[in-house]
Amino acid sequence: MTSSSLRLSERKRAAIVQAAVSEFRTAGYEATSMDRIAAMAGVSKRTVYNHFPSKEALFELILEQLWEWSTGDEEPRYVQERPLRPQLHALLMAKLRLLGDVNFIDLARVALAEVIHAPERAQGIIRRIETVECGLTAWIRSATAAGRLQLDDPEFAARQLHGLLKSFAFWPQITLGLAPLDEAEGLRVVDSAVTMFLASYQSGD
Helix, strand or coil, rough: CCCHHHHHHHHHHHHHHHHHHHHHHCCCCCCCHHHHHHHHHHCCCHHHHHCEEEEHHHHHHHHHHHHHHCCCCCCCCCCCCCCCCHHHHHHHHHHHHHHHCCCHHHHHHHHHHHHHHHHCCHHHHHHHHHHHHHHHHHHHHHHHHHCCCCCCCHHHHHHHHHHHHHHHHHHHHHHHHCCCCCCCHHHHHHHHHHHHHHHHHHHCC
16 A cells, blocks of 8 residues: 555544544434444545444544543553652543543543443443543552552552542533533642542552
């Protein structure tokens, strides 16, 4: 494949993703079809399937791309030589950026509606959202293994932290239509969550 053909293929793929985001947001998951996505993207249905095997796969990819956008070039990882607080702060700020993205909020509403109406078809979506959240569990597990946190269940502790963020920066926006947190509010939520978490679990060594 020539470089010009590759660029055309990449442009078509980007157009498909953007069209899918728009369709999922406006029509919902159930009403969105690969035909509608193809029409909005200005490509054939066959082209859509050449890039994405199913509507479910396309939806999951969009969630993954939103997470990659929120974390920048690389998801924050545990570093033994660095203090815990700035590491955890950076990780939670990345998650807050994702939770505050209007596309993510709209797609989360779509995903939740799908869970309610067709839970058996929503399993892949739920697994993708859980994958988005598992980076925090990995960080906590690494810090615990290094003896810098004292806890028995990293997944439980990660859910606690997610709860602290989502009570301010997810559920009010999803259920009440509130605006995403501004910078000052976001910093306040993250600073408080980090302080509470470390006060409970940081090793005294």
